[in-house]
Amino acid sequence: MYKDTVYSAFNLLMHYPPASGAGQHPQPQPPLHNKASQPAHSVPQLSPLYEHFSSPHPTPAPADISQKQVHRPLQTPDLSGFYSLTSGSMGQLPHTVSWFTHPSLMLGSGVPGHPAAIPHPAIVPPSGKQELQPYDRSLKTQAESKAEKEAKKPTIKKPLNAFMLYMKEMRAKVIAECTLKESAAINQILGRRWHALSREEQAKYYELARKERQLHMQLYPGWSARDNYGKKKRRSREKHQESNTGGKRNAFGTYPEKAAAPAQFLPMTVL
DNA sequence: ATGCCTTTGAAGTAC
DNA sequence: GTACTTCAAAGGCAT
Numbered sequence: 001m002y003k004d005t006v007y008s009a010f011n012l013l014m015h016y017p018p019a020s021g022a023g024q025h026p027q028p029q030p031p032l033h034n035k036a037s038q039p040a041h042s043v044p045q046l047s048p049l050y051e052h053f054s055s056p057h058p059t060p061a062p063a064d065i066s067q068k069q070v071h072r073p074l075q076t077p078d079l080s081g082f083y084s085l086t087s088g089s090m091g092q093l094p095h096t097v098s099w100f101t102h103p104s105l106m107l108g109s110g111v112p113g114h115p116a117a118i119p120h121p122a123i124v125p126p127s128g129k130q131e132l133q134p135y136d137r138s139l140k141t142q143a144e145s146k147a148e149k150e151a152k153k154p155t156i157k158k159p160l161n162a163f164m165l166y167m168k169e170m171r172a173k174v175i176a177e178c179t180l181k182e183s184a185a186i187n188q189i190l191g192r193r194w195h196a197l198s199r200e201e202q203a204k205y206y207e208l209a210r211k212e213r214q215l216h217m218q219l220y221p222g223w224s225a226r227d228n229y230g231k232k233k234r235r236s237r238e239k240h241q242e243s244n245t246g247g248k249r250n251a252f253g254t255y256p257e258k259a260a261a262p263a264q265f266l267p268m269t270v271l
Numbered sequence: 272a273t274g275c276c277t278t279t280g281a282a283g284t285a286c
Numbered sequence: 287g288t289a290c291t292t293c294a295a296a297g298g299c300a301t
Contacts, residue, residue, distance in 0.1 A: 163279035
């Protein structure tokens with residue numbers, strides 16, 4: 001099922017990569033905050049597709065993907081140089097997406113002829129784990145089996161937005177610089193850095209995100225973000241807000257009396 | 272084992 | 287149309 005869809009999309013894109021701006025979504029514009037002094041910006045023309053750059057974290061494809069099918073966001077397999085957003089250097093951001101190997105856009109499993117048959121990382125089993133529970137048919141009703149089968153359907157993840165793509169690329173760099181590992185703290189830093197980027201720099205990521213959405217739509221035409229609603233177990237809204245303003249530690253391990261100011265209002269001193 | 276924290280942006284829901 | 291909610295990633299930490 002996915003195999004066919006993915007492979008069709010692969011062929012389609014190999015031969016007819018969508019033109020810039022041809023997406024079904026309106027072109028997102030970088031936010032205007034802190035950018036007043038900068039000229040209105042149009043998204044830069046992309047270099048031809050398939051202009052790749054190498055990843056600092058190449059990961060060999062698993063020998064047997066049937067054994068494990070887990071979400072492997074940054075573990076881009078070595079696909080003969082098809083790498084994308086894993087460059088460690090901001091300055092080397094590619095002008096194009098490597099359509100078939102972006103961590104969240106890599107081809108799904110069982111692509112005919114593909115040596116590694118890598119599972120599509122946007123498709124993960126429920127809870128991100130491969131279920132291997134013993135199954136006693138005699139104890140299950142048909143309804144239960146059906147419900148179970150439904151629950152086992154792999155989840156197609158949302159495509160990453162511009163900031164998420166930026167985070168993914170810059171996280172390692174920030175961790176190296178700050179010797180922090182806690183993601184909440186790292187993300188605060190990345191949020192400030194994001195706002196410190198120029199419109200042009202941000203535009204690169206908005207363009208990449210637009211292509212992500214475009215490819216995602218082609219790979220999973222019927223998919224909706226709503227499909228994943230409720231799949232994450234969350235606390236109630238009240239509790240959630242309470243924890244944001246209350247006596248819980250923040251990302252830096254402190255216990256603020258009030259909620260921290262939004263990142264955009266923090267001083268522009270970027271770590 | 273599971274959810275929270277923390278960020279931004281896209282997309283969904285509710286009114 | 288507007289406001290609000292959820293989920294994408296990440297990994298340490300709390301429960």
